[in-house]
Amino acid sequence: MISIANLTKTYASGLQALKRVDLDIRKGEIFALLGPNGAGKTTLISIVCGIVTPSTGEVRVDGHDILREYRATRSRIGLVPQELHTDMFETVWSTVAFSRGLFGCAPNAAHLEKVLRDLSLWDRRHHKIMTLSGGMKRRVLIAKALSHEPQVLFLDEPTAGVDVELRRDMWGLVRKLRESGVTIILTTHYIDEAEEMADRIGVINKGELIMVEEKAKLMKKLGKKQLTVHLVEPLARLPEALGEWNLALKNDGSDLEYNFNEKDEHTGIPELLRRLGDLGLEFKDLETRESSLEDIFVSLVSERA
Amino acid sequence: MNRHGVLAIYRFEMARFRRTFWQSLVTPVITTSLYFVVFGAAIGSRMREVDGVPYGAFIVPGLIMLSIFTESLNNASFGIYLPKFTGTIYELLSAPVSALETVLAYVGAAATKSMLLGLVILATSALFVPIQILHPAWMIAFLVLTSATFCLFGFMIGIWATGFEQLQFIPMLVITPLTFLGGAFYSIDMLPPAWRTVSLFNPVVYLISGFRWSFYGTSDVSVELSLAMTLGFFAACLVGVSWIFRTGYRLKS
Numbered sequence: 001m002i003s004i005a006n007l008t009k010t011y012a013s014g015l016q017a018l019k020r021v022d023l024d025i026r027k028g029e030i031f032a033l034l035g036p037n038g039a040g041k042t043t044l045i046s047i048v049c050g051i052v053t054p055s056t057g058e059v060r061v062d063g064h065d066i067l068r069e070y071r072a073t074r075s076r077i078g079l080v081p082q083e084l085h086t087d088m089f090e091t092v093w094s095t096v097a098f099s100r101g102l103f104g105c106a107p108n109a110a111h112l113e114k115v116l117r118d119l120s121l122w123d124r125r126h127h128k129i130m131t132l133s134g135g136m137k138r139r140v141l142i143a144k145a146l147s148h149e150p151q152v153l154f155l156d157e158p159t160a161g162v163d164v165e166l167r168r169d170m171w172g173l174v175r176k177l178r179e180s181g182v183t184i185i186l187t188t189h190y191i192d193e194a195e196e197m198a199d200r201i202g203v204i205n206k207g208e209l210i211m212v213e214e215k216a217k218l219m220k221k222l223g224k225k226q227l228t229v230h231l232v233e234p235l236a237r238l239p240e241a242l243g244e245w246n247l248a249l250k251n252d253g254s255d256l257e258y259n260f261n262e263k264d265e266h267t268g269i270p271e272l273l274r275r276l277g278d279l280g281l282e283f284k285d286l287e288t289r290e291s292s293l294e295d296i297f298v299s300l301v302s303e304r305a
Numbered sequence: 306m307n308r309h310g311v312l313a314i315y316r317f318e319m320a321r322f323r324r325t326f327w328q329s330l331v332t333p334v335i336t337t338s339l340y341f342v343v344f345g346a347a348i349g350s351r352m353r354e355v356d357g358v359p360y361g362a363f364i365v366p367g368l369i370m371l372s373i374f375t376e377s378l379n380n381a382s383f384g385i386y387l388p389k390f391t392g393t394i395y396e397l398l399s400a401p402v403s404a405l406e407t408v409l410a411y412v413g414a415a416a417t418k419s420m421l422l423g424l425v426i427l428a429t430s431a432l433f434v435p436i437q438i439l440h441p442a443w444m445i446a447f448l449v450l451t452s453a454t455f456c457l458f459g460f461m462i463g464i465w466a467t468g469f470e471q472l473q474f475i476p477m478l479v480i481t482p483l484t485f486l487g488g489a490f491y492s493i494d495m496l497p498p499a500w501r502t503v504s505l506f507n508p509v510v511y512l513i514s515g516f517r518w519s520f521y522g523t524s525d526v527s528v529e530l531s532l533a534m535t536l537g538f539f540a541a542c543l544v545g546v547s548w549i550f551r552t553g554y555r556l557k558s
Contacts, residue, residue: 011558049399053557071307071401079399085392089324101313102400144396 001027001152001183002048007057009043009207017043019207021057025185030178032198032215033187040207041187042082045154049079061152075104078150082157082187084137088130092121092140095129096147103148115146118173135166142173153177155186159193171196191290226289227269229256232282239279245272310402311410318384318414329418330425333372337426340368341433344490355492356523361434366517367489368430369423370451374484374509376422377452378476380415381459386466389555398557404550412460416452423448437521443528444519450535451512457542464555483509488517493525508534 002025009018017040025031035041046052048059050070059066061073087095096112116122119139124132129140138158145153155174159167174184174197188194194201195215202212211218234253245268248257260267276283322329344364352360388394397407430436438444459476466472487509493501504510505526515531518524524531549556 051395051398051557053553071403074399074401077399079395081392081395083392085395087391087393089321094320098313098317099396101309101316102396102402104307104309104401106309 001025001029001062002185003058003060004044004048005058007044007047007059008055009040009047009052010055017207018047018054021204021207021209023202023209023212025183026200027183028178028181029199030174030184030186030197032194032201033185033204034189034191034194034201035187035204036189038206039204041204042156043207044204045079045156045185045187048073049077049154050074071104075148076151078145078148078153080138080141080145080153080155080158082160084134084141086129086137086140089128091126091128092116092132092143093125095140096143099144100147103150105148111149112143112147115143118176119143120169135162138162138166142170146177150182152183152185155184157187157189159188159190167193224259224261224290227258227260227272228287228289229258229276229283230254230285230287231256232284235281239281241275241279242272247272307400307402307406310400311406311413314397314402314407314410315414318411319417321384322380322414322418330422333376333422333426334429337368337372337429338433340364341430355495356521358521358523359434362436363492363517363521364490365427365430365434365436366520367484367513369426369448370509370513370516371481371484371489372426373419373423373448373451374455374480375476377415377419377455378459378462378480380418381412381456382463382466382472382476384411384415385460385463386472389463394556404547407550408457408460408546412453412456415456415459416449419452419456420448423452438519439522440519444516447512447516447519447531447535450539451516454535454539454542457539457546461542461545461549464549467555480509483507484513488513488525492523508538511535512538 002023004021004023007018007021008016010016021040021044033041033044043052047054048061048066050066050073054067062076064072064076066073090098093112093116096116097107100107100112113122116125119142121136121139121143124136129137132140142155142158155170158170162170171193174186178184186193186197198215200212201215201218203210203218228250231254235249235256236253238247238249238256242256245258249255250257258269258272260269341361344360346361348360354360355363388397402410427436462472462475466474486504487507488504489509493504493510496504511526511531511534514525515528515535518528518531548554
């Protein structure tokens with residue numbers, strides 16, 4: 001559905017936001033683009049949507065070039081931006097109707113009603129946007145993006161700063177859209193969101209697309225967790241009897257760190273705790289932490305180095 | 306052509322006008338009335354006629370032009386600056402709308418508002434002084450051309466501006482003084498020869514002169530020259546706007 005070849009973007013400031021990105025997104029899939037702030041996610045999306053001009057490379061949407069055939073590509077795309085950019089003085093209905101017209105579609109009240117009902121906005125269609133909560137404004141942006149029945153939907157950090165209920169609603173909506181054949185590309189910081197939603201995941205860092213994988217395969221790599229055992233008495237060195245767990249002694253010997261994969265059937269944690277007891281090593285607390293995206297990037301980048 | 310897109314932008318802009326309807330129309334009506342009180346009644350009673358036209362009636366084309374200049378610049382510059390300011394410009398840039406269609410919609414809406422305003426001022430003026438329009442077709446032509454030109458200029462200001470101060474800079478510090486010195490309230494023939502020559506370097510002189518000719522058949526410069534200058538400004542603004550869209554200046558990074 002989307003074919004990106006050798007795409008680079010260097011801003012006037014000299015910042016190279018994208019470095020020779022190649023990516024193919026399949027029709028009807030949910031593709032999650034993961035990356036830290038400044039990785040190039042929004043630049044990539046903005047180029048496909050026509051907001052940012054590429055420096056080099058080619059992007060095609062459904063076979064159409066985004067520069068030469070921009071009408072064909074843009075009319076197929078809906079974009080939900082990261083920031084809550086809305087016309088505060090407009091009503092929900094008028095802003096959604098405006099978006100539909102802007103994207104070249106004839107008025108269709110029935111479609112707009114369906115979109116607003118799906119997003120629980122129907123009762124507020126006559127409300128001015130300025131009177132809505134942040135979550136509702138986010139829904140309005142989604143409604144605007146869906147108003148012209150796009151075949152491709154970009155969701156740029158759709159759940160940043162939204163409550164749990166809205167997050168769940170959005171995931172449900174995205175699934176429904178996928179079932180109707182819409183290709184969805186979402187950027188996110190949240191690994192669990194990518195895990196919940198995506199068919200495939202791309203990882204981007206410092207303008208480079210460092211990995212594109214099927215979700216199941218990638219999540220196995222991303223699913224690492226860390227257990228920290230806070231000992232009552234610090235250790236000078238690791239006992240040999242704990243050698244099989246590949247532990248690290250941290251914080252002047254006060255903490256034991258153990259990295260494990262939560263997807264594995266046997267994490268080795270119960271055995272480790274039993275062994276600590278056998279060795280008479282008392283602990284005052286246990287703490288588990290999921291690998292942060294940053295940890296994962298460091299690992300992915302170092303793997304490639 | 307994205308007909309629905311052009312209409313959507315046009316209607317959106319006109320809706321913004323309707324929201325501030327009273328402010329948009331009542332303010333110029335009051336201002337025009339005040340001009341008539343000051344210039345027409347107080348000063349005009351001592352000046353009687355200019356080029357055979359009663360002073361009160363003489364200043365009507367200048368007053369209309371003054372409002373057209375200001376309102377066209379303000380409407381068009383705000384129209385495009387606000388989406389930039391609020392961030393909603395992302396939607397316009399990602400829409401299947403060409404540069405020409407975007408300009409047509411924004412400038413069309415801004416020019417519509419300006420012309421409505423011009424007609425309201427004309428109607429208000431008719432309450433104070435007897436008005437004669439010798440060449441109505443030319444009057445409309447000058448009105449449309451001038452509105453469109455200044456809306457294009459305002460559009461460029463809106464793109465260029467990075468803050469509200471810059472948005473006001475050119476209308477307040479350049480256009481208003483040029484209008485006051487461009488024969489809005491007098492004929493430049495009334496000036497000493499040296500100042501008359503200096504005035505001929507003021508482009509606004511040609512716009513007001515041509516417009517006034519369409520009312521009373523008298524002008525400071527020939528109507529052909531006025532028309533040529535007006536068309537020249539229009540073409541220059543068109544070139545400027547097309548350059549902005551070709552390069553993405555302050556629109557796209």
